[in-house]
Amino acid sequence: MGWTPLMQAARHGHLQVLQLLLNMGAAIDKQNKLGMTALHLASVSGHMGTIRALIDGGADYNILPSMTAGQVTPLMIAAQHGNDAVVRLYLDKGVSPNKCIPKTGITTLMFSAAGGNLSTAQILLDRYVDPNVTSAADLTALDVAVACHRPDIANFLQPKTTKQKKKGGGALAKLMSAAREGDVNKVQEIIFNEPQLAQRCNNDGATPLMLAAMCGHKQVAQILLQYGAYIDAQDHKNGWTALMQAIYHRQTDVAKFLIQCGADINIQTLQGYTAFYFASEMLDTDIIKMLVEAQ
Numbered sequence: 001m002g003w004t005p006l007m008q009a010a011r012h013g014h015l016q017v018l019q020l021l022l023n024m025g026a027a028i029d030k031q032n033k034l035g036m037t038a039l040h041l042a043s044v045s046g047h048m049g050t051i052r053a054l055i056d057g058g059a060d061y062n063i064l065p066s067m068t069a070g071q072v073t074p075l076m077i078a079a080q081h082g083n084d085a086v087v088r089l090y091l092d093k094g095v096s097p098n099k100c101i102p103k104t105g106i107t108t109l110m111f112s113a114a115g116g117n118l119s120t121a122q123i124l125l126d127r128y129v130d131p132n133v134t135s136a137a138d139l140t141a142l143d144v145a146v147a148c149h150r151p152d153i154a155n156f157l158q159p160k161t162t163k164q165k166k167k168g169g170g171a172l173a174k175l176m177s178a179a180r181e182g183d184v185n186k187v188q189e190i191i192f193n194e195p196q197l198a199q200r201c202n203n204d205g206a207t208p209l210m211l212a213a214m215c216g217h218k219q220v221a222q223i224l225l226q227y228g229a230y231i232d233a234q235d236h237k238n239g240w241t242a243l244m245q246a247i248y249h250r251q252t253d254v255a256k257f258l259i260q261c262g263a264d265i266n267i268q269t270l271q272g273y274t275a276f277y278f279a280s281e282m283l284d285t286d287i288i289k290m291l292v293e294a295q
Contacts, residue, residue, distance in 0.1 A: 013047035046083035082117035116150035182217035205236030
């Protein structure tokens with residue numbers, strides 16, 4: 001994965017080794033194949049000593065999300081892993097908590113929500129982060145928390161989020177809701193009466209299969225595919241597929257299931273990104289390995 005000795009020392013908090021490598025001229029902002037620097041990796045572990053040493057050594061702590069490498073910021077990494085002291089350090093140094101990853105629109109608060117880190121989310125909101133900001137998939141941090149099964153942070157964000165999806169009353173809307181919630185019995189009931197709904201999409205091009213994938217409901221996805229759901233359907237807004245949704249929301253089991261069912265891993269979004277790009281964005285080595293093996 002292109003790790004340097006400095007990255008290894010930073011990841012595991014070996015301060016003396018890290019300082020020795022810096023004194024020997026190690027490239028402090030060198031990136032591995034996932035676009036991560038030593039400072040990113042130190043932010044995963046939350047080792048304040050190594051983080052301060054890297055910053056004092058000139059590491060770029062205010063790096064912008066990359067348009068090409070899909071790079072997240074050290075602040076996003078720290079928020080995802082709930083390292084509150086590190087989050088405060090970056091914020092106190094002037095790092096903006098409102099930056100998002102280009103194209104996908106993933107924000108620092110969304111990373112915190114995905115990780116289920118309530119105290120981190122509170123820190124971000126105290127710095128005037130807007131919980132109503134949506135990603136390219138039209139998801140708020142609240143939606144991310146729900147999809148990632150983080151009830152504590154979802155309950156925390158719900159009264160603070162004014163932009164919430166309304167439930168419709170039509171059969172398709174009911175199926176979409178049941179797919180999102182993982183209500184297997186309800187999905188079976190609706191599909192049995194109107195099997196064509198498995199192949200339908202809403203006005204945005206989102207399908208029941210996409211919602212099941214993003215929320216990790218493998219059994220629902222299986223039922224929908226049995227009734228003819230188009231596995232490679234793309235939404236109208238960004239061209240995302242069910243596989244991309246599963247990867248984006250870290251639903252590894254569903255992503256693996258979709259690949260086993262023949263999902264096309266080479267389909268591109270409207271912006272030209274593939275499933276591999278999303279796996280790189282989320283720094284999910286298990287899914288990256290799975291995609292490489294599927295090539």
